[in-house]
Amino acid sequence: MQDKPEAGFDLSAKEGLSLLGDVPLVAETPEELLDDETTPVARFFVRNNGLLPGPVADADGWTFAIDGEVERPLRLSVADLKSRFPHKTFRMVLECGGNGRSFLTPKAEGNPWTHGGVGCAEWTGVSLGDVLHEAGLKESALFTGHFGADPDKTGSFEHQAMSRGVPIAKALEEHTLLVWAMNGEPLPFIHGGPLRLVVPGWPGSLSQKWLKRIWVRDREHDGPGMTGLSYRLPVHPLAPGADGKDVENRIIESMPVRSIITAPADGGRYPAGARTLSVRGAAWAGDDEVARVEVTLDGGATWVEAAMMPPRNRYDWTRWQVSLPLSGDGFYEIFARATDSKGRAQPFRAANWNPNGYGCNVMHRVAVTAGPEA
Ligand SMILES: Nc1nc2c(c(=O)[nH]1)N[C@H]1C(S)=C(S)[C@@H](COP(=O)(O)O)O[C@H]1N2
Ligand SMILES: [Mo]
Helix, strand or coil, X not given: CCCCCCCCCCHHHCCCCXXXXXXXXXXXXXXXXXXXXXXXXXXXXXXXXXXXXCCCCCHHHCEEEEEECECCCEEEEHHHHHHHCXXXXXXXXXXXXXXXXXXXXXXXXXXXXXXXXXXXXXXXXXEHHHHHHHHCECCCCCEEEEEECCCCCCCCCCCCCCCCCCEHHHHCCCCCXXXXXXXXXXXXXXXXXXXXXXXXXXXXXXXXXXXXXXXXXXXXXXXXXXXXXXXXXXXXXXXXXXXXXXXXXXXXXXXXXEEEEEECCCCEEECCCCCEXXXXXXXXXXXXXXXXXXXXXXXXCCCEECEECCCCCCCCCEEEEEEEECCCCEEEXXXXXXXXXXXXXXXXXXXXXXXXCCCCCXXXXXXXXXXXXX
16 A cells, blocks of 8 residues: 555555545555454554644653533543553454445445455553543533544644544443553554544444544534434435435444455465365444354355354454355355344345445455366
């Protein structure tokens, strides 16, 4: 990933990502590079909505504020977080709300993610709830508003590139973290270092990078990314291509169930006579659990259930693998379908068209050939 590096960031630190946009910087991970149990930083997708904030010399000295509907507004440094609150490390999925968007027809507005706007890293920090309790939530504390240090895409520091928030119950979940380390290393600048939020299971846009402020509010937050059609889905199914402006919609909370095939890679070749196909991947389901993953080689006529590795903690992804017999040489299309603990499975065909293209969890398809090309 070398083309047109954005000023201030060396893209050579990332391996094999596909650039979807350079200013703001947006890059996704090809599915076959998501084959690690824990996604390495070098393979973790990047999604910026604005430009980068200025360089940071002293990570522990970075401060952020908690204010609004609290008894005691706080200004804390990363060093304060490290010394005053219990440390938590969880491996958790971070996924862009638009992941899968490119599979919608007609094309929806926004970055054309395939299935690679996702990664699963070990995040270390403190529970946001522990800090909110220290600030003392008033009864009027209903919602959070998140603010970062990055300027918007015109370079203006007066407007937030993105400022979203969650109902207070989500903010108080143990797994909603203020994070300073990723995979055991100081949180990289491009991923929001020195300090970011990780709000697992919900759209990645809630996981504010370069965190400067959490405004505790007495109503739903209304920053950029909270109003209009942003992160909203129509309540009643829309005809594909409709403008969706005057219909009832609701904000996306938990992300839908999804699986990706991380091996083999699309276009894989096997020697003539190969009779076993070993397939593996990852699956996750927003706030819910993955109940099962199944794989088909015959367009869904028959399915084989994959073996799943137990997730390490809530919001971790589930790694899965399965060996399938091949009846002979030839061309095979592999589809993987995950089902969540509420019985919802991924569709074969992109459904729920919406103008901004959120929540498209259509099944991932990988094609391979055994023996000579047919
Ligand atoms: N300050 C700030 N935080 C942000 C964003 C941003 O543009 N600015 N983008 C959000 C979006 S849309 C996503 S999907 C995730 C991506 O996190 P990553 O770049 O570490 O993968 O960051 C979120 N946090
Ligand atoms: Mo995103």
